[in-house]
Amino acid sequence: VEGLGLGPGREFDLIRGFFERTGVAASPQVRVGPGDDCAVVVGDGIALSCDLSVEGVHFRREWLTEREIGYRAAAAALSDLAAVAARPIGVLVALAVPETDAGEPITRVMEGVSAAATRVGAAVLGGDLTRSPAPLVLDLTVVGETAAPVLRSGARPGDSLWVTGELGGAAAAVAAWLAGVEPEPEARRRFAAPEPRTREARWLAEHGLPHALIDLSDGLAGDAAHIAAASRVAVVVAGDAVPIHPALRRLASTPEEALRLALGGGEDYELCFTAGAGQVEARVAAFHREFGLRLTRVGYVEPGEGVFLEHGSLGRQPLRVAGFQHFGGSR
């Protein structure tokens, strides 16, 4: 039966070669590592999420090295563990690979995956590898531990809305590439090597701060809408307060364009959370000392539904979700 099935030949050699080269991280929570039919992990509340990266949809070859393709896919997936304040344990890596990428290219992709995992203390637990008639598809399943996950649904009227870091750096890189110019290095790095905020999220949770938590993958406008919907509240974003990445400020023609991209651009993988009014301010300096990262209050929570933008002379208006829609009309 040629042409079907998972074969016992070179794909296994590739996987073996990869694990021999990078080693397999040892962890007391990994009872069975790669190489058997399943990995087995232990822990009190196992958090699980999967995240696809598709060539031509989530990245373009001409923008990223193969190592960066793997790093970025894994970092984006690991960010979902940060989004519930889970401690990373490991990743499973599924790769559908064009023939032309077999061998060294896909090994470099795996090295990127492994580097992103190692950076947050996660082990490569296993995966699957198959040829594909067309573009490179990665699916990263992330595995973490959290006895007390912080969900999207905990926001309460009266909460303040906070974000970590600065928004729109990845959007600035993409806007530059789409305009045919090379992005500045800091913007490029924000796109190619995002940093999953797993330690930051646990710090916030250990200090009892977040009522609702999410990571910024869709953009603040879209992700605040997820919090609003899950918590059955209205979220109000203060436009003047949004911390816009310096690279985006330099790139955008107007402050309004910068704000639009910062709100809608997505893929910053910063944290967004709500907390009781006045509860976070006293921790901002300690957070910055610990992580070298800003905490910025960008809005508040009200009774109601939906997301609103308060911005200068325009007053309050519904914040339309401007992110890319996979099957929507924006093609």
Added chain:
Amino acid sequence: VEGLGLGPGREFDLIRGFFERTGVAASPQVRVGPGDDCAVVVGDGIALSCDLSVEGVHFRREWLTEREIGYRAAAAALSDLAAVAARPIGVLVALAVPETDAGEPITRVMEGVSAAATRVGAAVLGGDLTRSPAPLVLDLTVVGETAAPVLRSGARPGDSLWVTGELGGAAAAVAAWLAGVEPEPEARRRFAAPEPRTREARWLAEHGLPHALIDLSDGLAGDAAHIAAASRVAVVVAGDAVPIHPALRRLASTPEEALRLALGGGEDYELCFTAGAGQVEARVAAFHREFGLRLTRVGYVEPGEGVFLEHGSLGRQPLRVAGFQHFGGSR
């Protein structure tokens, strides 16, 4: 930043529509179900595996309905839980979908996934959905519980080698399709709707029988090689003992061709295990009463390495792994 990112629009409506239609299975082991950044499960030893199904590699559109594409992908993935004797908890479903499949077609794929999961007591825990420039790619991550996983590495010299069910039914279906004829219904069913042997594996483990366990995805030749390598033993397969599926007997031109396809065809998703000599025989009748399924002794384990076939007048010969090699020379 059009063209990048996971959007907040119609993809979410599709997912919501699916979960509204099928409901979400409640389970005491699922602490957080679909809809947040991660699912959270609890249990004593969480078994994890992922399994890709790629259009044109693992299935062809003209062979399967959309519902069957989903069912088969999930059943094949769930079989990895059987392969360590884990009890299924749930699945994560990642789908990279051509534009033409958006809407009803991909909903039918999800219905198939859900049906396969429900059949073994697993819940759909979440997933990811993205458009794809080219063919349909499914990655199923399966999640189960096992305090005592049965691995590939436990085979000992002197063990007997056993399989459940009959081998080569799926291979008979594929051979028929490749020859341009419709397979007989029972063979087609073995390909389109394989049955992950999760209950059977747990029964065997609860009776303390398997030393080493694997599921037959690559074919007996390839999977016995995995046991041999992991256990550092030699495995000898008795050709005359291999239980060949009746549909394959009828289709093959010669008994040798039937045996070759039964050994190399793969995708039967039956169990293969080793157990102490004489330990299983007394349980065969009870197993059959419980599951309506044969248990057949098909060989034994020796000191050494590799896999051998003992077959009629040919005597013993190394059993070459004839399965499909993804990046091999057999294209």
